[in-house]
Amino acid sequence: MKPFMHYIKPLWFPAAIVSLLSLLTVAGTLYIPTLTATIINDGVLKGDLEMITSSSINMLVVALLTVLSAILGVAMSAHISASVGKVLRDDLVKALQCFSLRDFTHFGTGTILMRTSRDVEKIQSVLGEGLNMILPMPLMICVGLGLTFYKSWQLGLVILAVMACMILTIIFIESRALPIIKAIQLKLDDITDLVRDHIVGMPVIRAFNRRTYENDKEIVIFTESARLNKKLRQTFAIGLPTILILFNMSTVAILWFGGYNVSMGSLQVGDIMAVIEYANLILLSMLMAIFVIIDIPEAIVCYARIRELLEHENTDTFPEPYASSITNSMSQSTKHSTNQGSYQTSTGTGTATATATATDNTPLLEFRNVTFRYDNAESPALENISFKVYHGETLAIMGDIGSGKSTITNLIPRLFAIESGDILFKGKSIYEWNVDDLRAHIGYVPQKAYLFTGTIDMNVRYGAASGQVLSVEDVENACHLAKADEFINRLDGGYQYTVSQGGTNLSGGQRQRLAMARALVRKPDLFIFDDSFSALDGTTERAVRTALQEELQKDNRPALISVEQKVSAAKKADHILIINRGQVAGYGTHDELATTSTVYQQILASQEVTA
Secondary structure (H helix, E strand, O other): OOOOHHHHHHHHHHHHHHHHHHHHHHHHHHHHHHHHHHHHHHHHOOOOHHHHHHHHHHHHHHHHHHHHHHHHHHHHHHHHHHHHHHHHHHHHHHHHHOOOHHHHHHHOHHHHHHHHOHHHHHHHHHHHHHHHHOOHHHHHHHHHHHHHHHHOHHHHHHHHHHHHHHHHHHHHHHHHHHHHHHHHHHHHHHHHHHHHHHHHOHHHHHHOOOHHHHHHHHHHHHHHHHHHHHHHHHHHHHHHHHHHHHHHHHHHHHHHHHHHHHHHOOOOHHHHHHHHHHHHHHHHHHHHHHHHHHHHHHHHHHHHHHHHHHOOOOOOOOOOOOHHHHHHHHHHOOHHHOOOOOOOEOOEOHHHOOOOOOOOOOOOEEEEEEEEOOOOOOOOOEEEEEEEEOOOOEEEEEEOOOOOHHHHHHHOOOOOOOOEEEEEEOOEEOOOOOHHHHHHOEEEEOOOOOOOOEEHHHHHHOOOOOOOOOOHHHHHHHHHHOOOHHHHOOOOOHHHOEEOHHHOOOOHHHHHHHHHHHHHOOOOOEEEEEOOOOOOOHHHHHHHHHHHHHHHOOOOOOEEEEEOOOHHHHOOOOEEEEEEOOEEEEEEOHHHHHHHOHHHHHHHHHHOOOO
């Protein structure tokens, strides 16, 4: 990860313009007090009306040009900060696309949302204000002090002393504020997670009358957040009045020493007025910069949190013998070319992309002694799992809750990386495939059917593989196979009906059928259905399964892996895989398992289904 200047470097031209405009603004701002001194010394005191008039006109022109350059500078600063914010968000999106599911769980939804929204906004704000307020400050101080010392070295020392006191005050505030700001950021992450849980889980909270319990949780976390914010404001409250007092004291000191020098004849009245203006401009410039500087520690914390996401290495590991070759390849390619543990050669897909077509004697999918363990788990979720699936076959996976059925389906499209063993697809390890090419051959229906905000047509087309062009007939045929057209045609707008976020304006069965259509439209070599019939009524389920069986007999002869809960559905599969506590407890047909597998016999007994 490159430093923050990496984001500023492409904007060198507008940054150079902002610098030039700042120079013009400072020059014009400091030239006005000089004209004021000239008007007083050579015009007012000498009664030269013509000189006052001409100098006033010059002052007006300079003021207008100064205002114009300031407006342009603000506009260019806004452009720079907005551009940096856009690039930061682009990089964050690319980085998050490379995260494994483990990584999302590690960071949590709340902190990711905060880092991609509020943290980026804070950096934009500080950058824009910094260009307007901090960038002109050094020039304002140097030129202003130079002009002051030219008038009177004593008054120059007064301004320097006030500046030193202001800087010490700033250092004191920053040292106390930085740890508090870090704590506030973490607390905001917790608040985001809590509010999100309350919104998503509101039906459960109300159904179980747990509003008081949840309110108590909110009170605890909100109270702590308020305490931290109060402590931060108290820290700022100590410093800002001190700065304002120093600001006013500088004017008093200048009048004191300036009046003495006027009485001694070493200064003119106009010079004192000019020095007061110089001091006001210098200290006001510092004061405005202080308000930005106060936010810099928070912006630094925000950027550190963003860098943590951008620099985060994928936590998924790779099984031998591919670990070393994958690691070497990833170091040669860009970070964002990997996706959730994906493998690419430095030249793109390269020769490692699997293109072999399986024959009838080659399994479409094969698990070879696969072991997988979740983070911080004492025992593996899967251990030494082996099975084969051929073209045109149906494999049903059954087992108790938590036995590892869904974990198997998640490993195939490389949503997680295995600990040991190997998974072969079309005769090639899935870790030798380019991950996008691998997933293009898979139609995946997750356990929870999630739909995106948009039309039904858009949600179905979401399943299209890269480069796949879908016609209206393709979408309609997929929906017909999933028996989704039955309810789509009854909706207002049909396929253009707007689906709310998550599909909350549709029933569970409707969401499941659209998720199936999304997988079917891809026309893959392998379908993965993770308990995808649970919300369907019996009639619809039978119709969908019949349509799927017809699909499996087509020319490309796709295979189907389906996590099942009902023996009545599993017994129709070509093979049944029984998983018990992460291990294979049986593999074969319904008739074979009914006589050889104790676990399957228990499932049969529990559902009162006979062999």
